[in-house]
Amino acid sequence: MRKKGLKVIILTASYGNGHLQVANSLYQECLNKGLTDVKICNLYAESHPFISEVTENLYTKSFTYGKQFYKLFYYGTDIIQNKKMLRWYYQYGLKRLTSLIQSEEPDILINTFPINAVPEFRRRTGIVIPTFNIITDYCLHSLWLHDEIDKYYVASNELKAKIHSRGIPVSKVVVSGIPIRHAFSQSYDKQALYEKYHISPEKDLILLIAGAHGVLKNIKDVCETLLLSTDHQLAVVCGKNLSLRNELAQLYNSYSGRFHCFGYLERIDELYKLANVMITKPGGITLTEATATGTPLILYKPVPGQEKENALFFSEKGAALIAKNHDELVLHINTLLQSKQKQSSLQSSIEKLYLPASQEVIMTDILKESENIAKINYSSTIKSPKKKLGS
The missing domain is CATH 3.40.50.2000 (Glycogen Phosphorylase B;)
Structure with a gap:
């Protein structure tokens, strides 16, 4: 041949x-x-x-x-x-x-x-x-x-x-x-990334991946709940969903300095590397990207099908937490960000899955x-x- x-x-x-x-x-x-x-x-x-x-x-x-x-x-x-x-x-x-x-x-x-x-x-x-x-x-x-x-x-x-x-x-x-972009395995300067995205290194960062179609339901409510109940920073990636980004824009004034909203990011891997915890849907590619960066995961409301099965696999491996509602989401975030040991355990488990x-x-x-x-x-x-x- x-x-x-x-x-x-x-x-x-x-x-x-x-x-x-x-x-x-x-x-x-x-x-x-x-x-x-x-x-x-x-x-x-x-x-x-x-x-x-x-x-x-x-x-x-x-x-x-x-x-x-x-x-x-x-x-x-x-x-x-x-x-x-x-x-x-x-x-x-x-x-x-x-x-x-x-x-x-x-x-x-x-x-x-x-x-x-x-x-x-x-x-x-x-x-x-x-x-x-x-x-x-x-x-x-x-x-x-x-x-x-x-x-x-x-x-x-x-x-x-x-x-x-x-x-x-x-x-x-x-x-x-599962193949992902090379960028996820590249070395980086963390301080330079904080400056690039105007994120403070003094507070923990929660990263929320909304999905290309805004598939995380009631995202604005989720954001407000997190911002009201915690003192952490929150970054939301809306992808190409312009209407969602516009909907979230009003949160800038209310939570200035703590709330960050992004559209499509070619280098989304850089936010993965800054996040102390990431909230996302358990798609196979997103999960694999997180294994590459060692980002602790909370999988929010996985739907029946491959999402649910992916979530169960990561949960059984000790590589992610599953949140079925707002209350569980806030509980898991607080548990993670108040316990460096728990963060470290999740990070270690998810890194073991990376090939x-x-x-x-x-x-x-x-x-x-x-x-x-x-x-x-x-x-x-x-x-x-x-x-x-x-x-």
Whole structure:
């Protein structure tokens, strides 16, 4: 298999920002390794833009009043053992994928979302393109699993064991960690960061990550509760949610010097490094970023599905606290910030979950595995020619 001329397609979906962030991290690592023919494809959005937009909105609403709907979908599809019942999902995006493969002729396919059109393509055509799944959470959902996936890359030994218990050989699962931006592992000057963000080093800092869609409910109420009941500083990151940022603007005057509000931050890692405690939703990428910086976590009102399962994993590891309401949130913050020992314990536990250079580990292994698959495929093709595309 040619290396410099390899064509790589990274398939993703925009249900939350995490899958896209992982795709971008892997894309950059491909470039670092000298691979220049690399493409990111949001397969579902390109295949069925209307359906994709509707389902993405439903996903966003799962954080508020759509919880029960998403809970039913997530846990319902997870327990389905009969593969024939999931054929509808396997075919979703298959037509666009087939067209993409015809036009691009990729050597490697990487999934950062459970897109089963990829292994379904192999099953139908017999055409073997090395295919890899990067699982972007700390929990397992059965939609990630398929007999025609060549290798899985996961965040923990526990997740590897769960996959093995579903009949996948351990040799097909690599504990690599979840790829995040290099900035999270870079050294920094803490005093310079305090000055950059106008944050006082004299008071503890609570960092609240609101999410791209303001998925933390009643954020203004949460902020007022924290500012009234504590004497700490509070920094809120609103992302690209301009309406939320405008809503919080009036808190500046009431809590001058203690309240900081930010929009989208390219270097959000710098605030992670200043925070004494961070309040967030337990998405796989945010959790992994916190493992890199050792930031103590409070996971606020995780919704049923991967959020809840991620939160339970971190809680069981002693790497985060879970708050189900305002009162628990304030209690956990006070407990943490009044006890350096508790902070240190959480920090130590979360740092143990960090696996550095994940994208490098993943891409190095993918290139090696792809070469082995190509050799085997070449040998078997000589003996028994593959079906033609579309036959």
